[in-house]
Amino acid sequence: MDIRDDRPHLSNILATALNAADEFLEPLDQRPAALRPSSPEPMALPEEGCGGRGAIELFRRRFEAGLSGSSGPRYLGFVTGGSTPAALAGDWLAAAYDQNLSNDGDSIATTVERETIQLLRSLFGLGDDFEGVFVSGATQANTVALATARQWAAERLGVDVAQDGLWTLPSIPVLGGTPHASILKAVSILGMGRGCVEHMACLPGRQAVDPQALAARLEALDGAPAIVIASAGEVNTGDFDDLVALGELCRRHGAWLHVDGAFGLFAACDPDKADLLRGLDAADSVATDGHKWLNVPYDSGIVFTRHLEHQEAVFKAVAAYLGAGPDLLHRTPENSRRFRALPAWMTLMAYGRSGYRELVSRCCRLASRLGDGITASEHYELLAPVHLDIVCFALREADGEGERDVERRDRVIRRDRVINRLLDDGRVYLTPTVFDGRPGLRAAFVNWRTGDEDIEVILEALDAAVG
Ligand SMILES: *Cc1c(COP(=O)(O)O)cnc(C)c1O
Numbered sequence: 001m002d003i004r005d006d007r008p009h010l011s012n013i014l015a016t017a018l019n020a021a022d023e024f025l026e027p028l029d030q031r032p033a034a035l036r037p038s039s040p041e042p043m044a045l046p047e048e049g050c051g052g053r054g055a056i057e058l059f060r061r062r063f064e065a066g067l068s069g070s071s072g073p074r075y076l077g078f079v080t081g082g083s084t085p086a087a088l089a090g091d092w093l094a095a096a097y098d099q100n101l102s103n104d105g106d107s108i109a110t111t112v113e114r115e116t117i118q119l120l121r122s123l124f125g126l127g128d129d130f131e132g133v134f135v136s137g138a139t140q141a142n143t144v145a146l147a148t149a150r151q152w153a154a155e156r157l158g159v160d161v162a163q164d165g166l167w168t169l170p171s172i173p174v175l176g177g178t179p180h181a182s183i184l185k186a187v188s189i190l191g192m193g194r195g196c197v198e199h200m201a202c203l204p205g206r207q208a209v210d211p212q213a214l215a216a217r218l219e220a221l222d223g224a225p226a227i228v229i230a231s232a233g234e235v236n237t238g239d240f241d242d243l244v245a246l247g248e249l250c251r252r253h254g255a256w257l258h259v260d261g262a263f264g265l266f267a268a269c270d271p272d273k274a275d276l277l278r279g280l281d282a283a284d285s286v287a288t289d290g291h292k293w294l295n296v297p298y299d300s301g302i303v304f305t306r307h308l309e310h311q312e313a314v315f316k317a318v319a320a321y322l323g324a325g326p327d328l329l330h331r332t333p334e335n336s337r338r339f340r341a342l343p344a345w346m347t348l349m350a351y352g353r354s355g356y357r358e359l360v361s362r363c364c365r366l367a368s369r370l371g372d373g374i375t376a377s378e379h380y381e382l383l384a385p386v387h388l389d390i391v392c393f394a395l396r397e398a399d400g401e402g403e404r405d406v407e408r409r410d411r412v413i414r415r416d417r418v419i420n421r422l423l424d425d426g427r428v429y430l431t432p433t434v435f436d437g438r439p440g441l442r443a444a445f446v447n448w449r450t451g452d453e454d455i456e457v458i459l460e461a462l463d464a465a466v467g
Contacts, residue, residue: 233264
């Protein structure tokens with residue numbers, strides 16, 4: 001059909017979408033947290049379309065029942081936020097307004113992104129010397145930060161990588177205790193190679209780097225440039241590197257400090273946890289996610305750096321029709337940029353500092369309550385202390401068990417059986433992990449909907465999954 005024929009139906013179509021969203025979100029707490037539906041027969045591209053309303057109805061008939069309650073209260077896999085009411089409205093409006101935030105000068109929208117960055121700096125307690133920009137998630141934020149660090153490191157070796165590439169350079173070491181998988185992806189994308197990442201020893205019983213091990217490695221580099229990756233919120237246990245110690249080491253040895261705070265940066269919101277981030281100001285770059293603890297819809301990450309000139313050297317896009325001003329497209333991989341800041345701006349204005357203080361401290365309290373439940377359980381035991389909002393645990397085992405290969409395989413099978421039973425049960429979704437050689441499970445609390453009442457349900461479901 002002619003697209004223009006749908007124009008008179010626009011508000012009707014939006015009302016249909018609103019109704020669909022309402023019918024999905026209202027009973028979200030009862031929807032299975034995750035499910036494994038079978039896929040319907042694929043449809044061919046229609047010659048004549050069915051119009052906006054028809055497409056919504058067709059989608060709902062074919063796919064809606066297969067959507068998970070991942071934005072609901074008991075999807076605890078990965079680190080998965082939901083979408084606050086204000087953030088959801090902001091995201092809808094971002095699509096309705098459909099601004100391109102590449103250049104200043106043709107819309108106020110870039111001003112909104114800059115204002116949102118300032119709100120986030122204030123939320124995280126970051127100084128004004130951190131320039132920030134929205135990207136699609138923390139993987140991309142880590143990639144932008146590492147590209148900027150790469151430009152800086154190569155410059156110290158006399159090479160402009162953005163211009164001349166990496167071809168003449170020695171490998172640039174990237175050092176960290178527990179770098180997230182996205183760091184390895186980033187160095188692969190950037191041509192530095194996964195092999196440049198060196199895993200430093202961690203402190204005993206911790207997922208935090210041993211500063212002495214890092215000091216020894218930096219010493220051995222004898223002034224050659226290095227990039228240090230600090231975890232502010234390690235993904236299995238929520239452990240934190242000591243940013244004060246790492247910052248001092250980086251200053252002493254002239255290394256770049258990047259802090260991956262995809263979810264852990266939100267510790268800044270809770271006065272009881274903020275200390276975990278002491279030393280953050282010494283970072284050269286910081287990455288975080290909007291679509292985790294900020295609870296905005298997917299497609300939201302933020303990168304902060306104190307080296308805008310290096311960042312722009314990498315990402316500048318030069319063409320006669322593009323501005324040469326301080327436009328945001330010169331800071332990110334994208335040229336055309338979605339109005340990603342709007343859902344973040346909406347939720348920050350709607351709930352303010354106190355809203356996020358309450359959310360972060362509630363999530364930490366819930367994690368600690370689940371941790372207590374696990375400790376008291378006859379079936380499960382904690383694999384690590386609960387540092388923040390993540391609970392890492394495993395099926396309980398007798399002393400001395402698990403030494404032999406056959407026992408190790410058996411433990412994976414038993415753990416996977418629990419995960420499958422939880423999936424069939426539907427009340428709770430958890431993702432597997434391996435911690436310290438032991439197959440385990442992890443539960444991450446970041447969703448605004450999750451409450452104390454959910455802890456009982458989670459513990460019940462976990463008990464029912466054993467057997
Ligand atoms: C989730 C996460 C990432 C990657 O973020 P995406 O939003 O999935 O791109 C990076 N680092 C840490 C510590 C994370 O938890």
